[in-house]
Amino acid sequence: xxxxxxxxxxxxxxVALVILALLTAWLVPTGLDMWNAYQHSGLGACIVHQAPxxxxxxxxxxxxxxxxxSLASWFNLIPGLIGVLLAAxxxxxxxxxxxxxxxxxxxxxxxxxxxxxxxxxxxxxLAAGGLIALxxxxxxxxxxxxGRLDNGVFGTTGIVMLGYTLFxxxxxxxxxxxxxxxxxxxxxxxxxxxxxxxxxxxxxxxxLVAAVHATWKGRPPASMDNANVLSFVATxxxxxxxNTGPFSGGNVKFQAPGLGHAIFHAVYQPESHxxxxxxxxxxxxxxxxxxxxxxxxxxxxxxx
Amino acid sequence: xxAALEASGLGRRYGSQWALRDCTLEIPRxxxxxxxxxxxxxxxxxLRLAVGLTRPSAGSVRVLGxxxxxxxxxxxxxxxxxxQEHPLYGGFTVDEMLRVGRQLNPGWDDAAAxxxxxxxxxxLKKKVRSLSGGQRAQVALTLALAxxxxxxxxxxxxxxxxxxxxxxxxxxxxxxxxxxxxTVVLSSHIVADLERVCDHLVILATGRTQLVGSIxxxxxxxxxxxxxxxxxxxxTRVHDVVRETHAERQTTLLVRANGHVYDAxxxxxxxxxxxIVLAYLGQDAARRREAVAS
Numbered sequence: 001x002x003x004x005x006x007x008x009x010x011x012x013x014x015v016a017l018v019i020l021a022l023l024t025a026w027l028v029p030t031g032l033d034m035w036n037a038y039q040h041s042g043l044g045a046c047i048v049h050q051a052p053x054x055x056x057x058x059x060x061x062x063x064x065x066x067x068x069x070s071l072a073s074w075f076n077l078i079p080g081l082i083g084v085l086l087a088a089x090x091x092x093x094x095x096x097x098x099x100x101x102x103x104x105x106x107x108x109x110x111x112x113x114x115x116x117x118x119x120x121x122x123x124x125x126l127a128a129g130g131l132i133a134l135x136x137x138x139x140x141x142x143x144x145x146x147g148r149l150d151n152g153v154f155g156t157t158g159i160v161m162l163g164y165t166l167f168x169x170x171x172x173x174x175x176x177x178x179x180x181x182x183x184x185x186x187x188x189x190x191x192x193x194x195x196x197x198x199x200x201x202x203x204x205x206x207x208l209v210a211a212v213h214a215t216w217k218g219r220p221p222a223s224m225d226n227a228n229v230l231s232f233v234a235t236x237x238x239x240x241x242x243n244t245g246p247f248s249g250g251n252v253k254f255q256a257p258g259l260g261h262a263i264f265h266a267v268y269q270p271e272s273h274x275x276x277x278x279x280x281x282x283x284x285x286x287x288x289x290x291x292x293x294x295x296x297x298x299x300x301x302x303x304x
Numbered sequence: 305x306x307a308a309l310e311a312s313g314l315g316r317r318y319g320s321q322w323a324l325r326d327c328t329l330e331i332p333r334x335x336x337x338x339x340x341x342x343x344x345x346x347x348x349x350x351l352r353l354a355v356g357l358t359r360p361s362a363g364s365v366r367v368l369g370x371x372x373x374x375x376x377x378x379x380x381x382x383x384x385x386x387x388q389e390h391p392l393y394g395g396f397t398v399d400e401m402l403r404v405g406r407q408l409n410p411g412w413d414d415a416a417a418x419x420x421x422x423x424x425x426x427x428l429k430k431k432v433r434s435l436s437g438g439q440r441a442q443v444a445l446t447l448a449l450a451x452x453x454x455x456x457x458x459x460x461x462x463x464x465x466x467x468x469x470x471x472x473x474x475x476x477x478x479x480x481x482x483x484x485x486x487t488v489v490l491s492s493h494i495v496a497d498l499e500r501v502c503d504h505l506v507i508l509a510t511g512r513t514q515l516v517g518s519i520x521x522x523x524x525x526x527x528x529x530x531x532x533x534x535x536x537x538x539x540t541r542v543h544d545v546v547r548e549t550h551a552e553r554q555t556t557l558l559v560r561a562n563g564h565v566y567d568a569x570x571x572x573x574x575x576x577x578x579x580i581v582l583a584y585l586g587q588d589a590a591r592r593r594e595a596v597a598s
Contacts, residue, residue: 004404008393097391101444104355104385105408106451108376304358 001107001115008089009119016082016127023078024134030068031138037061038141047144058145069142073152075135079161080193082127083168084186086120090296091176091185094303113297120169121293128165132158147226147271150248151201158278163285168193170292177299200281206230206246208280209273215265223270230269234262306369308333308455308487309354311513313363316349323349327363329506329516331489333454336481338498338519339491341508342585347491348388350508351459354489355385367455381411384453388460390444394433398426401443402450409451417450438469442476449480456480458490462497474501495578507581509588519577526580529557531570538567547583558583 006013038044043057093099093116103109135156139148148157155164172189179185211230214221227248234242241262269277309331316324324346331337339347352358353365356372356379365372370379392401398421406412421428424442432440441461448456458477462470478501481488492498498505505522507515515522526546529539536548536555543559550556558575559565565572 001407003407007396007400011395096394097387097389098393100357100385100387101391101393101447102408103357104380104383104387105405106381106410107408108380304352 001111002119004102005089005115005119008093008116009086009123012085012088013123015085016123019078019082020127020130020134023075023131027134027138030065034065034068034138034141037064038144044141044144061141061145065142070152072139072156075131076152076155076197077194078131079128079164080168080190080197082131083124083165083170083193084172084189086124086127086169087172087176087189088182088186090116090120090173090300091180092182094176094180094300095182099300099303109301113300117173117293117297120173121166124165124169125162128162131156131161131165135161147228147248148274149226149228149269149271149277151205151228154205154277155197155201158274158282160278160282160285163282163289164193164197166289167196167285167292170289170296171196173296174292174299177296177303196285200284204284205277205281206269208284209269209276211267211269212273213265213267215263217261217263220264220266223272224266224268226271227268230267232264232266232268234259234264236262305333306366307331308335308368309489310366311350311353311363312365314350314353314360314365315362316346316353316358317361322361324353324508325362325510325512327508327513329513331487331504331506333487334485335504335518336488336502337490337504337506338495338502339489339506339508340493340495340498340581340585341491342493342588345508345510345588347508348459351385351457351489351491355383355457356380357385381409381451382454384448384451384456386444386448386456386458386461388463390441390461390464392432392440392444392447394431396432397429398432398435398443399428401432401447402428405447405450411452413450413452417446420446420449436469438465438472441465441469441473445473445476452484453486455487455489458488460491460493462492462494470497477501495581499577505577505581507584509584510592514584514588522580523575523577525560526575526583527559527561527565528573528575528579529559529565529570530554530573531557531567535569539565539570546580546587 038061041057041061043061046054046057093102102112139153139157143153143157146153148154154160168189171192172185175189176182176185212223214224229248230246232242232244233240236259241259307330311327311329314324314327315322327346327350339350341347349358353360354367354372356376359373367379367383372379372383393404396404402414402417402421405417406414426439426443432443435443445461462473465473474497477488477490480486490498490502503519505515505517505519506513531554533550533553533555536557539557539559542563543561543565545557545559547558548555
């Protein structure tokens with residue numbers, strides 16, 4: 001059964017490996033560049049010691065690598081791509097009627113399903129693991145500057161990609177179990193993945209862990225460095241003089257002239273919430289993924 | 305010894321539509337049974353129920369004394385099944401298909417499978433997708449046979465094949481039956497294919513069983529009677545009329561005779577299997593037309 005599942009997933013595994021290889025081919029040279037610039041320009045040391053000439057170094061670094069790192073938000077699509085891809089072997093078995101061949105050999109359909117789903121899930125986790133290792137290394141210098149809570153970055157650091165990949169896999173499997181059409185299930189599964197990611201990013205993530213409310217005069221609290229700010233208001237004598245929308249990243253410097261007497265009020269996710277946020281979001285996606293996979297399994301076992 | 309296949313009140317419903325209804329039959333071990341019926345009569349459904357691919361909505365089915373669904377782990381190794389479309393993994397080579405069979409079946413007879421493939425001149429290294437329909441059917445049959453099943457179920461095995469491939473396929477089935485003790489049930493709507501191979505017959509019509517028995521008994525008991533336009537009551541009271549046609553002066557009856565026909569006014573003709581089957585299927589078609597009209 002393991003050989004058969006593997007043989008039926010060979011093409012998809014190959015495609016996933018090609019995606020990973022292409023990524024590596026691009027990430028390793030650009031990543032080395034960034035690491036070099038970060039370490040040899042003294043930027044790393046300067047950030048650690050909070051030296052005053054940091055601002056210029058940061059500016060230079062941003063000017064050089066800003067283009068690359070804004071490109072990097074596209075990486076958020078890759079877990080979805082690999083996830084739906086790994087659903088293909090099972091769905092195409094349903095589409096082509098070859099599941100009937102397997103189910104009328106000597107093994108029970110339960111074992112058949114366990115073999116196929118097991119391999120798909122393990123492959124998804126391995127692929128996500130590879131992506132995590134690759135991106136985390138690549139992101140490290142930049143994360144020192146901007147933190148890891150920025151929406152473009154959060155999804156490609158930490159462990160949350162495990163949840164994303166499983167979710168895409170589960171969604172495509174559930175669709176395919178009902179629909180029995182491979183190409184359509186994969187496509188719609190991918191679109192659903194993007195929709196779910198956007199929804200969580202803009203509507204859900206900020207509420208996964210209770211945000212910090214802070215009010216101060218003068219210097220902002222240290223925990224606001226690299227924070228993900230949800231709202232930021234400045235008042236002078238009870239009148240609102242500044243009201244920014246959400247923003248994230250960077251060392252917050254709000255010593256704006258004329259706001260010397262202002263009282264600031266901010267709601268934000270400090271960088272210390274990074275791991276709680278990662279764990280909750282991973283659990284959210286992985287949990288929904290497991291429900292979807294369980295539904296797919298139930299549906300497939302009822303097929304005739 | 306339990307029957308190879310036993311159905312009682314068996315039915316399967318999809319939505320509000322019954323694909324098979326009220327099917328009661330018993331197929332003895334060692335027989336080669338033809339399952340005949342028009343398209344949509346429930347032949348495929350019956351075979352799928354028998355191999356546990358689907359579950360009954362009503363009644364029960366047992367193969368070799370086992371429930372094909374609940375006792376799947378025990379029943380599956382002993383039942384071979386060949387679906388109508390001969391599903392195989394298109395991207396696999398013939399060799400890889402044999403590997404699939406070997407890995408999924410503990411009773412797999414690899415030597416016999418390879419000998420069969422060699423004998424049929426099937427290229428081991430070629431992809432299944434690039435084989436002809438006849439060759440694919442043979443690969444699928446090889447898979448079902450090498451499992452060494454006690455009961456082999458073939459669903460319209462030759463429907464998609466050209467006449468030559470059809471003949472070769474049926475020949476293969478015959479040889480397999482001759483080689484080792486095995487019960488075979490094969491469905492078809494082409495009677496000529498079956499007569500050569502089968503010794504039992506099941507006629508399935510509008511989702512119900514209509515006739516079950518050995519072909520010998522069936523041929524022996526059916527007669528075509530021609531006689532006067534009036535006065536067929538004496539005959540119809542004793543014998544079961546399958547088909548009745550009236551001309552201006554005479555009546556023709558196709559009956560399942562319960563004993564001899566003594567009435568001298570009737571001429572008695574013997575029938576071949578095809579005529580009998582067609583009469584039953586015609587009766588079914590007429591009944592369906594009535595059902596639609598009413």
